[in-house]
Structure formats: structure tokens, C-alpha cells
Amino acid sequence: MSDKKEYMHQSIAQAVRDHGVDIMFGLVGDANLFMANHFVNGCGGKLVPAAHEGGSVLMALAYTQSAGKIGVATVTQGPGLTNCFTALREGVVARRPMILLCGDTPVTAAFHPQNIDQREVVKATGAGFEQVQSPQTAARDVANAFFRAHKERRPIVVNIPSDFMWAEVEHQSVVFPRPSVAGVITEGTVHEEAIGMIASAKRPLILAGSGAVAAKENLIALSERMEAPLATTLKGTGLFAGHPNNIGYFGTLSTAEAYDVIGAADCVIVFGAWMHFLTTDRGELLKGKRVIQVNNNPSDIGTFYQPDAVLIADAAKTADNIIYWLDEAEIQPTGFSTELPAHNIATHPKGDPNKAKPGFINFEYALDRLNETLPKDRIMLTDGGRFITEVWCRVDVPDPKSFHMSDNFAAIGQGMQQAIGAAHGAPTRPVVLFTGDGGFMMGGMNEFNTAVRTNCDLIVIVCNDSAYGAEHIQMIDRQMDPALTEFQWPSFAKVAQSLGGQAVEVTSPYELETAIEAIKNRKGPIMVELKLDANNVPRMRM
CATH class of the missing domain: 3.40.50.970 (Thiamin diphosphate (ThDP)-binding fold, Pyr/PP domains)
Known part of the structure; x- marks a missing residue:
């Protein structure tokens, strides 16, 4: 003391x-x-x-x-x-x-x-x-x-x-030991029933969420042993990228081909995920399937879906244990993953630059080009808005920990602030934020200067359709006047410049290439304002 x-x-x-x-x-x-x-x-x-x-x-x-x-x-x-x-x-x-x-x-x-x-x-x-x-x-x-x-x-x-x-x-220094949960493997009747379901499956599929990130190699080994496709939830994004058994997202973000693979499965082994209703497409993707949920957090069980078997256990150790019992019982690989197409079915079809009116850039095309050209070691954040699901489907991240959702509470206008925090948490890596025009006006503008003042390596992509897009499309669908959802914003590029950053406005493929070059040569926070047609932005994949 x-x-x-x-x-x-x-x-x-x-x-x-x-x-x-x-x-x-x-x-x-x-x-x-x-x-x-x-x-x-x-x-x-x-x-x-x-x-x-x-x-x-x-x-x-x-x-x-x-x-x-x-x-x-x-x-x-x-x-x-x-x-x-x-x-x-x-x-x-x-x-x-x-x-x-x-x-x-x-x-x-x-x-x-x-x-x-x-x-x-x-x-x-x-x-x-x-x-x-x-x-x-x-x-x-x-x-x-x-x-x-x-x-x-x-x-x-x-x-x-x-x-x-x-x-x-x-002053007396007081630091309590960090609480930890020991990795365990289940045993007894439930464990045996779960192993039996897995061993008898003809077309098993492995689904991983954010709680299974540390078990990546164990899950890949299980996939290869069973010849089972690999899929992830949104928060597990990028976990199996590049593996031939990877089909990408499981749920409403899936590609059409991946959705077919999921539909053909007869058993889903879920590791470290709480099976959100969008992951299961409101239960539709799990109909007629045996579902085994492996999670070390009991509060995650049954929140959205009641599985056939629950193992409160460590993901990595459980994957290894399943392999052990499959080997003991001499269960043959299923061959399900060998039925996958040779091409990557986790990737959505490319956007067409010609599908845009003059003065606007095609959103899918812009995202595809940015995915190809943004720094590969990026951390990516998304603010809330109509644009986000298309970003999730088209812009890759190196691993799940490099992906941040800023709208878990479904509130827009929180992305810029979290991007700044991420930049300070990993100062050697570039941070890419995708935000909407409404989100930028609500919470992004007042903190963009904070990014400038603190010299963050921040790339901000503003998806500007001059509207609150989700509400805009609802009005259109009901043949109502969408005027209440439309806004005449200032030039975000000029605003960003006035706040001390670099900025480029994009209304065409040519200007997009100019923006890409500016990103490569950035000296600090930079904004790219994508001008989008409010009537031609893809619907949310929900």
C-alpha cells in the first residue's frame, strides 16, 4: 500500500x-x-x-x-x-x-x-x-x-x-482475475443422442457463428472428415473463406446456389451461434432437418429456435470429439461436399455498371470494384440502412474479428464513431466504414472531424440515395408518395473537405476509378460519396 x-x-x-x-x-x-x-x-x-x-x-x-x-x-x-x-x-x-x-x-x-x-x-x-x-x-x-x-x-x-x-x-491497486469458462465436452444421454444424429446424417452441414471463431481449424477438420459443407452466420463472416467446402452465409444472405445446398441438407451442426431468425430464414431453412446446437453459453439456447439436441460445450473440443466417435464407429464420409459446384458459390453475381441512370453509379458494381481494390487487411464496419445487406454480401473481410456491426440495436448513425474506436484499437490497419446518407447526417458528420483530429486511417464510403431508403421503398410498394422519405442533402464530399478530410464524389464508373486512386494515395481520413438512385438500390436481404 x-x-x-x-x-x-x-x-x-x-x-x-x-x-x-x-x-x-x-x-x-x-x-x-x-x-x-x-x-x-x-x-x-x-x-x-x-x-x-x-x-x-x-x-x-x-x-x-x-x-x-x-x-x-x-x-x-x-x-x-x-x-x-x-x-x-x-x-x-x-x-x-x-x-x-x-x-x-x-x-x-x-x-x-x-x-x-x-x-x-x-x-x-x-x-x-x-x-x-x-x-x-x-x-x-x-x-x-x-x-x-x-x-x-x-x-x-x-x-x-x-x-x-x-x-x-x-490508492491501493486492485485487479480481480478475469473470469474464465473451462472448455468442456458433454457426456451422457444427450451427448450420445447428438452423436447418433450426426453419424446417421446423409447430408450434414456445419454452421459456425462468432462463438466458434477460435475453433476454425477444428471445424474445418470435421468438415473434411464428414465431407460436409461449411457455412457461417453474419457475425462469423469470412471464417472459412477460400476453403473448397465453404458455401458462405447461411440464411437470408445466402446466394441462390448456397440456399439450394442448405435446402438439401438433412442435418445442421451449429457451433457458437444463437440461430437468429434471419440466420434460419424464420425457421424455413431448418424444416425437416435434425439440428444440433453446440454452445458454451446456455443463454444462447432456444432464443430463436429449439434444436433437436443441445450440447453446452466448447466448440473446438466438441468438433474433435465428434471426429473421434466417427472414427471409432468407422462411419464413412458422406460425400455431400463433393456435390458442390467447382466454382465459388459463396459469391453473388457481379454488378452491371450500365444499369444506372446518368448522374448515378450502380451500387452492386461499385461494391464489387471496392471489394477488389480496398486494402486487403481492412477492418470493415457497416452503419444501419437499406444498403447494408448488399455490402455484407459483396465486400469481404479477412476474418470475423475484422467485421463490426454498428447497428445491433437497429439504430442508424453509429458507424462513424465505432470506426474511430476500431482505428484506435488497431492503429496499423485501415478501417473501412460503409454508411448511409441518413446515418452520416445523424451521427457521422459530427465525428468525422474527430477522425481527422486524431489522424485515423479511415476510409468512409457514403451510400447516398438522398432518402431513408428502407422507408422509401415501403412507400413505393404501397403506391404512396415517398416525399417524406426524400432529402436534399448538402454535398457530403464538400462537407468532408471542410471538416479537414479528403473526399471524392462518384456518379460514374470513371469517377469511381478516380476515387479508388485517391484511396490508394490517401494521407488521412477520406470519404467517397456514392451517388445512388433511390429507386434502384437493391432491397435488403431480410
Whole structure:
């Protein structure tokens, strides 16, 4: 224990550093200013100053994924917290651990103008709440928040009354061991029934989600042993890219040929996925099939679909165990994967550059060209909007951890902030963000300058159809006037330039090549504005 007297705001900053955190995202106010200052000037940390409090939370969420360690944000009291409501909910739905250090109004100032019941605000989002009980317990309260974030896989808000900030304390480093789940293999009747279903399958298929990423090689070995096709959920995107048994997505994002393969399967072995209703096409893809779900998280079971057998177990060890029993029983390979076409059925047909009116670029063609020419080691994020499913189907990522969804809560306008967090979490890799015009106006514009100020290697593709596209097509389908969904936005390219970045507007294949060249020669954040015809953007594959 140190005998040096410190103030509580210094102890909290040091407690964060004690957990190996060297970067924090935030917006300072009078309830968190001194803590943030000490984190930078007393602890040698770095603060990335966001333009909006919610942006700081979103940056920390993406940092968690790209850096592989807990992201931390800080905001001030009252409106500082309420501005984070949607972002916190995004983190809860995404099941992304992070820490939000939030100042609170003084306990002794009941009529403070920024006073609000912060516990109830946080509770409504589904995030965890950790109250700093006293100046003397502050470091331990912070440590408990980190422990809970890992354990509960959600944001934890540390609530810090501002009248504690200058209380004298003796800082003591407290770091709790990170909770871990031992990898297990099931046994008993359910295990035997599941193995029996797999062994008797004539056309088995292996489906992997984000919870099976670490088991990639084990699942490939199982696929080759059984001669079973490989598929992934959206969050498992890219896991089996390049393998001859890979058919790409399982679900509404599948190609027509992959959909046929899925339809022919009689057994689906699901690893590390919770079987979202879009993954199963609302159950249609699993009709008439035996389904075995392997997951080490019991809360994932039965959320959307009730499988025939459930194994609460480690994906890698279970895949190896299945191979063992198939070998013991001398079960022959099924030959199902040998029926796959020689060409890659995970790839959607190429876009046609001629299918666009003058003044617009064909969206599918533009995505195909960008996929070919964007940096190969990219991290990719998508904001919410009508355009996203076409991006998912046409733009590759190196591996699932390089793919970020920013709209788990189905809220648009969160992509730019998460792209900045991802860029700081993996500073040696380029980050590509696909966002819509509505999303850019809602949340992207105010943080693009943050990307410039902090020198992110960020490539922003704005898919601009001058409309809220999903709503636009609904109005058209019902033969209604879509005027309420249409907008005359400013030039996003010029806006990006005024915010300090590079930018190119694209209305033709020729201008697209100019943009591609500009991306290759970028000096900092760059925006490419794709001008799209609102009546000629592919429908969402939902």
C-alpha cells in the first residue's frame, strides 16, 4: 500500500491504468474533468476527445473488439449520461463489454440543474451499474466494474459523485482475475443422442457463428472428415473463406446456389451461434432437418429456435470429439461436399455498371470494384440502412474479428464513431466504414472531424440515395408518395473537405476509378460519396 496521499479522481484514473488501459474515449465536463486530466497528465494515458458523449461510448465498444481488451469511455453528469442512452443499449444488444466512467451530481446538491436518477437511466438500457460507494472504495469499485464487464459481456457504468473527487485517499491497486469458462465436452444421454444424429446424417452441414471463431481449424477438420459443407452466420463472416467446402452465409444472405445446398441438407451442426431468425430464414431453412446446437453459453439456447439436441460445450473440443466417435464407429464420409459446384458459390453475381441512370453509379458494381481494390487487411464496419445487406454480401473481410456491426440495436448513425474506436484499437490497419446518407447526417458528420483530429486511417464510403431508403421503398410498394422519405442533402464530399478530410464524389464508373486512386494515395481520413438512385438500390436481404 502506498503512503502517498492522493485525491479520489487520481485514484480512479490510476485504477483504470492498473487494468492495462492506456487509451480512453470521452468528452469532459465538470464532473469528470479532473479524473480525465490525471489519466493523461498523471498516468501517461491518452484521451481521444469525442464531439458527442454517445460517440465516446461507441468508440469504446468498437475498441473492445478491435484491440481485444476492454474499452473505456468517460462522460459527465446528467445530459452527459442521457446522451449515451442509445450507445449503451447498442453495447448491451451487441454483448460487448466496456466501461463508462460517469460523473454524477454532488450527493449534497439535490437541486442541481443536471440532477437525474442515473441508476434508473442506466438500468433502462440494460447496462450494468456500479456505484462508487465512497472515496476509500473507489479503486475497488472500478476493479469490480472491469470484472463484471468481462463476466456479464455488457457495458458497466461506474457512477462517481463529483463531490467525492477531491477527497483524500490512499490508492491501493486492485485487479480481480478475469473470469474464465473451462472448455468442456458433454457426456451422457444427450451427448450420445447428438452423436447418433450426426453419424446417421446423409447430408450434414456445419454452421459456425462468432462463438466458434477460435475453433476454425477444428471445424474445418470435421468438415473434411464428414465431407460436409461449411457455412457461417453474419457475425462469423469470412471464417472459412477460400476453403473448397465453404458455401458462405447461411440464411437470408445466402446466394441462390448456397440456399439450394442448405435446402438439401438433412442435418445442421451449429457451433457458437444463437440461430437468429434471419440466420434460419424464420425457421424455413431448418424444416425437416435434425439440428444440433453446440454452445458454451446456455443463454444462447432456444432464443430463436429449439434444436433437436443441445450440447453446452466448447466448440473446438466438441468438433474433435465428434471426429473421434466417427472414427471409432468407422462411419464413412458422406460425400455431400463433393456435390458442390467447382466454382465459388459463396459469391453473388457481379454488378452491371450500365444499369444506372446518368448522374448515378450502380451500387452492386461499385461494391464489387471496392471489394477488389480496398486494402486487403481492412477492418470493415457497416452503419444501419437499406444498403447494408448488399455490402455484407459483396465486400469481404479477412476474418470475423475484422467485421463490426454498428447497428445491433437497429439504430442508424453509429458507424462513424465505432470506426474511430476500431482505428484506435488497431492503429496499423485501415478501417473501412460503409454508411448511409441518413446515418452520416445523424451521427457521422459530427465525428468525422474527430477522425481527422486524431489522424485515423479511415476510409468512409457514403451510400447516398438522398432518402431513408428502407422507408422509401415501403412507400413505393404501397403506391404512396415517398416525399417524406426524400432529402436534399448538402454535398457530403464538400462537407468532408471542410471538416479537414479528403473526399471524392462518384456518379460514374470513371469517377469511381478516380476515387479508388485517391484511396490508394490517401494521407488521412477520406470519404467517397456514392451517388445512388433511390429507386434502384437493391432491397435488403431480410
